[in-house]
Amino acid sequence: MFAPDKGESVETLIKDPPPGAPVPPILPPQNGFLFLDKAKFPASFAADVETEKAAFMADSQVPWGVTALGGAITEPAWKTKPSWYLIVTDDKMIPPAAQRAMSKRAGSTVVEVGGSHAIYVSKPGSVAALIEQAAKSVKAEMPLTS
Numbered sequence: 001m002f003a004p005d006k007g008e009s010v011e012t013l014i015k016d017p018p019p020g021a022p023v024p025p026i027l028p029p030q031n032g033f034l035f036l037d038k039a040k041f042p043a044s045f046a047a048d049v050e051t052e053k054a055a056f057m058a059d060s061q062v063p064w065g066v067t068a069l070g071g072a073i074t075e076p077a078w079k080t081k082p083s084w085y086l087i088v089t090d091d092k093m094i095p096p097a098a099q100r101a102m103s104k105r106a107g108s109t110v111v112e113v114g115g116s117h118a119i120y121v122s123k124p125g126s127v128a129a130l131i132e133q134a135a136k137s138v139k140a141e142m143p144l145t146s
Contacts, residue, residue, distance in 0.1 A: 002094065003085065003102035004073045011069040013098070022092040033063035044092040046118040057118065078106035084134040085110050086119065086127060093117040109134070 002013055017023070025040035036045060041058035049057065077083070085103035089096050089112055103110050111133075113119060113126045120127045 001085070001099075003076070003078060003083070003106045003108070005076055005105065006074065006079075007072055009070050009072045012072075013102075014069075018095065018097060021095045021098075024093045029066045030063075032066050034066055034069075035061060035063055045116065046121065047090065047092065047116040048122040049116065049118050053121065054118075057121070076106070078108065082134075082138065083108040084130055086130050087112040088117060088119045089114045091115075091117045091119075109137070 002010055004010070004013060022044065025037035025044050027035050027037055036058070038058040038061075041061070042049070042051070042054035046054040046057055083103075083106050085099065085106065085108035087096055087099045087103060087110055088094075091099065094117065100110075111126070111130050113123060115123050115126070
């Protein structure tokens with residue numbers, strides 16, 4: 001997950017990857033949309049997902065509009081609201097070092113879990129636990145109304 005600051009976009013965040021960072025297998029745009037190479041999808045996006053399910057994910061991926069890459073943030077919510085970040089330590093799409101930098105900058109409550117970019121499929125319990133933690137924390141901060 002990306003956590004851009006004011007004026008940043010996904011494009012600016014991925015522009016200069018650190019040396020040795022994995023390169024996502026993004027194919028050249030097709031009619032203004034991006035796809036990941038189906039053959040490389042499992043290893044790069046869903047390395048810890050069952051083979052058949054990862055293949056299904058590759059075949060059924062939803063295209064991402066090229067213009068979405070350049071959409072700059074006007075005011076990041078994390079500047080005025082609490083945030084949580086699940087750092088996925090084996091992610092081949094967004095390097096863990098970049099995840100750590102973004103989550104630190106955002107002041108996020110962080111949980112680290114080993115897994116691929118498709119952590120929501122491979123370890124849904126870890127994702128749900130963080131969401132539950134966030135919900136309980138926000139609920140505890142909300143004033144009671146009558």
